[in-house]
Amino acid sequence: MTSLFALSHVDVRFGRVTALRDASLAIDAGERVALIGANGSGKSTLLRLLHGLVPHASGQFASHAPRRELAMLFQRPHMLRATARTNVAIALWLRGTPWGEAKRQAGPALARVGLEALIGRNARTLSGGQQQRLALARAWALQPKVLLLDEPTASLDPTAKHEVEALLAEAAQGRTLVFASHNLGQVKRLASRVVYLEQGRVVADLPVHDFFNGPLPEAARLFVKGELV
Template sequence: MSPTLIELRSASVRFGAKTALAGVDLAVRRGERIALVGANGSGKSTLLRAAHGLVPLAEGERIVGDGSTRVAMVFQRPFMLRLSLLANIELGLLLQGVPRALRRERALHSLQRVGLAAEARRNARVLSAGQQQRAALARAWTLAPDVLLLDEPTASLDPTAKREVESLIAEFAAQGMTVLMSSHNLGQVKRLANRVLYLEHGRVLADVSTEEFFGGPLPAEAALFLKGELPWT
């Protein structure tokens, strides 16, 4: 079995009186492509943030590999500084302690990788939504993470931009990068994931292979979700 890179044990997250995550157990193993699915408010984004360590756990624990596991996250709406695209990429390398002589080379290489080398000197904030999402992937990829966390990576993108971003994610995964992503796009889940977690009210109700999720028996709530019959709550 592949080594575990991130593990959550009985993890709970609360925001005031609201429980956003309740007793979640999750082991993310090297090479996996895991999709988190569920209705809005089910806890997908909170689970991603808990896996990254961006939100404190009210209960449970988070364990990260052997201490050297590198984790990067791309948010649904990537934040770009009012700087050139190249400077936005270089900043992450600066914070990682990469020497100046190597930062420019690695940043340019990452932009070339995602097809944005020609935009390197442009203000990152004037790029289209699809370009910004690709830039955010470049910024994450250049840090050479072991685990890439993606929160709705193609939300609000047009079909062409979605295909471009999906292609990049698939390429990174094919090279051995572990991916944990949330998505409302079930077609995207079929294309990119090999494991699916279904969440409802902050709890994981199903944790199965992609083939089982779309073709096997599921808990009643997950089956209703697949049919588009999840009731309003």
């Protein structure tokens, strides 16, 4: 079976900085892959590469996921200075849905994340947790087959984290999920596989049970223990 994404000895560079270095991995459809590592380890760059937002400088990268089947959530999602409904509808409109139908579909998407009461609220006045739920509704409305998430709960309070994580677990059903997280409890709850990155390199790539219960490279072991400087 052909992998959904395949990297072989990939480098990604931004000027003189190499953000991904000799990275090799494959992700199959239906997997739930957590990307972990210290800040600057290459997690966000890898997600952006998978989404087609940055090019690779060397090596081989193949994606068998059409762009229309991808959706990405950022740690701080961009919100238009418009209503919650419009923020969802415009994503559908950009995909070719007629505007009236896009506005109609936005309602059920917002209801799915518990924001039906805020459908007419300016999105930029919503709380951080509400904005993440709105971003998830926007992605959900597009019916993607692949969800790419860059620290989607990192800036939220504990209650909002719990709410958004529960929605992510529901959204992941029947989809491929690749997400970056520093929350190891969240990784255990959501992932089936863990990829540990260090300075742009893939250092460990293991099933979630093996990662947290088996031997690891030293840097990954210290990271899991919270002792990596």
